Amino acid sequence: MNNNSKKKFIVTIKVIIVHIILILILDLNAISNLKKNKNSFNEINNAQFLNLKSISQEDIEEYRKLIKKKKAEEKKKRKIEADKKKKAEEKKKRKIEADKKKKRKIEADKKKKAEEKKKRKIEADKKKKKILENLKKEEEMDLISHDLLELEKELLEIEKYELLVRQQIIRNSQLSDAEAKYILNIKSRIENNWLLPHDIKHDKICAAIVNQLPSGKITSVKIHGCTGDTLYVDSLINAVWKSSPLPIAPDIEVFQENLILQFKGPN
Amino acid sequence: MKKIILLIFLQFILFTSTYAELIIKIDNAEIGALPMMIHVEGSSKKYSSVMFEDIVENDLLGSGYFNILDSSSVKNSLSNLNTQYALWTLSGANYFLKANIFDESGNESIKFTLHNVIKKEVMVSYKINLDKNNNIRKVSHKISNVIFESITGIKGIFDTKIAYISTDKSKERNIYKLHVADIDGFNSVAIYKSSKQLMSPTWSPKNDKIAYVSFENNRPEIFIQTLATGERVKLINGNLSSSAPAWAPNEKFMAYTSSVNGNLEIFVHNFLTKNNIRVTNSLGIDTEAEWGLKSKKIFFTSDRNGNPHIYSKLFKKGKAKRITFDGTYNADANLSSDGKYLSLVHNNGNGHKIAIYSIKDKFLKVISKGRLDEAPSFSPNGKMVLFASKKLHKGILVATSNDGRIRKEIELTGEDVREPIWSH
Numbered sequence: 001m002n003n004n005s006k007k008k009f010i011v012t013i014k015v016i017i018v019h020i021i022l023i024l025i026l027d028l029n030a031i032s033n034l035k036k037n038k039n040s041f042n043e044i045n046n047a048q049f050l051n052l053k054s055i056s057q058e059d060i061e062e063y064r065k066l067i068k069k070k071k072a073e074e075k076k077k078r079k080i081e082a083d084k085k086k087k088a089e090e091k092k093k094r095k096i097e098a099d100k101k102k103k104r105k106i107e108a109d110k111k112k113k114a115e116e117k118k119k120r121k122i123e124a125d126k127k128k129k130k131i132l133e134n135l136k137k138e139e140e141m142d143l144i145s146h147d148l149l150e151l152e153k154e155l156l157e158i159e160k161y162e163l164l165v166r167q168q169i170i171r172n173s174q175l176s177d178a179e180a181k182y183i184l185n186i187k188s189r190i191e192n193n194w195l196l197p198h199d200i201k202h203d204k205i206c207a208a209i210v211n212q213l214p215s216g217k218i219t220s221v222k223i224h225g226c227t228g229d230t231l232y233v234d235s236l237i238n239a240v241w242k243s244s245p246l247p248i249a250p251d252i253e254v255f256q257e258n259l260i261l262q263f264k265g266p267n
Numbered sequence: 268m269k270k271i272i273l274l275i276f277l278q279f280i281l282f283t284s285t286y287a288e289l290i291i292k293i294d295n296a297e298i299g300a301l302p303m304m305i306h307v308e309g310s311s312k313k314y315s316s317v318m319f320e321d322i323v324e325n326d327l328l329g330s331g332y333f334n335i336l337d338s339s340s341v342k343n344s345l346s347n348l349n350t351q352y353a354l355w356t357l358s359g360a361n362y363f364l365k366a367n368i369f370d371e372s373g374n375e376s377i378k379f380t381l382h383n384v385i386k387k388e389v390m391v392s393y394k395i396n397l398d399k400n401n402n403i404r405k406v407s408h409k410i411s412n413v414i415f416e417s418i419t420g421i422k423g424i425f426d427t428k429i430a431y432i433s434t435d436k437s438k439e440r441n442i443y444k445l446h447v448a449d450i451d452g453f454n455s456v457a458i459y460k461s462s463k464q465l466m467s468p469t470w471s472p473k474n475d476k477i478a479y480v481s482f483e484n485n486r487p488e489i490f491i492q493t494l495a496t497g498e499r500v501k502l503i504n505g506n507l508s509s510s511a512p513a514w515a516p517n518e519k520f521m522a523y524t525s526s527v528n529g530n531l532e533i534f535v536h537n538f539l540t541k542n543n544i545r546v547t548n549s550l551g552i553d554t555e556a557e558w559g560l561k562s563k564k565i566f567f568t569s570d571r572n573g574n575p576h577i578y579s580k581l582f583k584k585g586k587a588k589r590i591t592f593d594g595t596y597n598a599d600a601n602l603s604s605d606g607k608y609l610s611l612v613h614n615n616g617n618g619h620k621i622a623i624y625s626i627k628d629k630f631l632k633v634i635s636k637g638r639l640d641e642a643p644s645f646s647p648n649g650k651m652v653l654f655a656s657k658k659l660h661k662g663i664l665v666a667t668s669n670d671g672r673i674r675k676e677i678e679l680t681g682e683d684v685r686e687p688i689w690s691h
Contacts, residue, residue: 179289183291186289187292191296195299197300198332198668231420241385262292262293264292265296
């Protein structure tokens with residue numbers, strides 16, 4: 001084929017396509033029209049068919065009337081049906097709407113409730129948290145305060161003890177003074193009464209255990225660890241007995257029922 | 268934890284101050300005689316209570332251990348013993364000797380009770396039948412002994428004897444006497460008399476004999492006289508001079524001084540073998556032997572180093588060892604019965620005095636104050652020393668406590684006494 005024929009063919013195709021498109025558009029339009037009057041078209045067809053069958057005018061008239069009537073009836077019926085339908089639909093619609101509404105409401109409610117619940121929960125949580133926190137805080141505070149209390153208590157006790165100790169120290173010094181005085185008194189009393197004849201052999205260590213009453217009255221004298229002369233030992237015993245009653249303790253607390261006298265003779 | 272520590276601390280503080288017992292040191296005593304009272308009552312015709320009291324008082328006072336207080340103003344027959352003790356305590360007595368002479372169905376007795384006034388207790392109580400022991404002095408000395416021993420724990424020496432020499436001087440001749448007497452000078456008996464010099468009496472260990480030096484043969488010779496019989500025996504036969512006898516404690520030996528070529532040396536006579544062993548050998552004078560307790564050692568006076576001093580030597584062997592170094596003169600040693608002390612004549616430039624020398628401590632202590640004191644001898648218990656002294660150019664005897672504090676002149680029959688020696 002040559003270029004011309006080729007061009008002719010293309011143009012032909014183009015024309016055909018355009019024609020087809022035009023036909024299609026027209027067709028579509030016709031179809032749409034047809035669809036609109038489909039029912040009436042069918043009735044017409046039916047009527048034509050009947051008319052064809054009866055072939056009388058009257059019949060036709062009558063038929064027309066009948067058709068009209070029928071049409072009216074049908075219209076009426078259709079209208080009623082439509083109404084019914086409409087009503088039903090409306091009802092349905094309303095119902096649906098109501099349902100919807102209801103549903104929505106319920107949902108909203110639900111939502112609201114949920115939200116509320118959530119909110120409440122949150123709040124409760126918050127509250128709980130807060131309470132917990134408070135509790136914790138309180139607990140901590142409690143603990144702290146408890147610790148503090150304990151500490152205070154201990155401090156008080158320590159102070160008490162310190163006071164006691166201090167008092168005791170003061171008392172001790174008083175007592176040791178009293179004791180020193182007491183010891184000195186007893187010592188000088190016994191030394192005044194200790195009479196040793198000359199040239200006495202004696203031990204370096206010679207102890208007398210003396211029992212006395214608070215009045216100073218001596219109740220017993222026992223000599224321990226003495227291996228010196230009889231005279232020496234007797235001189236100790238005599239010195240002690242001669243000192244009875246011993247000086248009274250300047251403080252009753254320094255009084256001792258038992259005295260240990262350590263005698264050390266002259267060298 | 269803290270509390271516990273605190274409590275422990277507290278307890279510590281509390282307990283450091285409060286001992287279960289108080290400990291007191293007593294280290295200052297008064298050195299002195301023990302105050303004592305003696306009261307004897309119930310004199311009879313035969314026995315005077317005053318005499319008892321005097322003898323016992325004299326004995327105890329002379330011992331140096333007692334200070335006898337006057338009991339005449341003190342009521343001492345209270346029936347309440349506690350009151351009695353209180354009264355005695357007030358009077359200052361530590362001891363109270365209460366004696367009572369009484370007639371018990373014809374037998375006169377003395378009952379004596381020694382009270383410890385301080386302890387308020389009876390220490391001893393005895394009853395002695397006087398009719399059976401009719402020597403009042405003897406009984407009194409016995410009582411003194413009991414009292415002394417009860418209180419001091421030391422054996423009493425009041426019934427022991429002393430021997431001494433006296434010289435009765437007359438225009439024509441001197442009479443020398445050897446006496447034996449109670450320690451207070453009473454009951455003196457001259458056991459030997461001589462117109463010749465008597466010297467250096469010494470007791471046998473059993474106190475049954477006395478050895479002494481007599482110049483009856485115009486030279487010093489040792490005689491041994493038995494007290495009970497008066498029997499006299501010359502120690503060494505022959506015409507050897509011998510002096511300064513000393514009886515060994517075991518009675519086997521007699522140490523004495525004899526001259527060898529004019530130099531005095533110590534010899535030991537063996538009673539069993541009659542042998543005489545020379546103990547010392549020096550250029551100086553060795554004399555005045557005194558035995559050690561075990562009869563092995565001899566103390567003696569020697570001037571081998573110039574001045575007289577005390578030496579000691581084992582009598583069978585070894586070298587003499589000088590003992591005294593104090594002063595310029597130490598002589599005539601007498602050993603105490605415990606072997607620890609020597610009494611001796613000591614001169615440090617101011618006269619002859621009696622001193623006591625402690626062998627262990629090498630310490631010498633002068634205990635007499637005279638200028639011509641001599642011939643010391645210990646009492647058997649070692650607590651007193653008897654020695655001769657001079658008073659108005661006459662010899663006297665003095666008993667002193669071994670610290671020299673109590674000095675008692677012994678009243679004696681016989682004049683110009685010297686060379687006393689205490690029995691064992």
